[in-house]
Amino acid sequence: MILGTKYLKASECNTGDLIKFLDEGKWVESTKFTYDDGSPKQQLIFEVEDGLGEKKSLTLNATNRNTLVSAWGKDTANWVGKIVEITKKTMEVAGQEKQVIRLKAQE
Numbered sequence: 001m002i003l004g005t006k007y008l009k010a011s012e013c014n015t016g017d018l019i020k021f022l023d024e025g026k027w028v029e030s031t032k033f034t035y036d037d038g039s040p041k042q043q044l045i046f047e048v049e050d051g052l053g054e055k056k057s058l059t060l061n062a063t064n065r066n067t068l069v070s071a072w073g074k075d076t077a078n079w080v081g082k083i084v085e086i087t088k089k090t091m092e093v094a095g096q097e098k099q100v101i102r103l104k105a106q107e
Contacts, residue, residue: 008048008056010088010099017086018106022047022055024077046079064103071105082106 008019029040044065048058060068072079083106091100 005057006054008050008058008101010101013050013086013088013101015087017051018083019048019050019058019086021079021082021084022049024080025060044076046076060103061100064101067103068105071107 013019023046025044025046027042027044030043031040033041033043035041044060046058046060047055049055068079068084072082084103085106087102087104088099089102090097092098093100
């Protein structure tokens with residue numbers, strides 16, 4: 001579930017919301033972001049279910065990926081069915097203040 005799908009966005013969720021991982025994710029080439037040499041960046045994208053039961057795609061940045069690897073291990077197949085809590089934070093991204101999602105594993 002990647003092309004033509006709805007992505008979970010910070011603007012559409014609240015701190016305290018819970019989401020569930022529905023698959024083990026997949027690495028895909030970004031159509032938006034590139035490395036300095038012009039090659040496309042790789043993004044890890046998961047299918048998740050929000051609190052309303054709606055399925056969405058979620059791209060994990062390095063911070064969230066490292067947080068979840070620390071909690072659940074590197075094998076993302078073990079993440080299927082796991083729940084995370086969302087925290088929204090304002091961060092500087094590419095020189096602009098933006099709302100971002102931070103994830104906290106629920107045990």
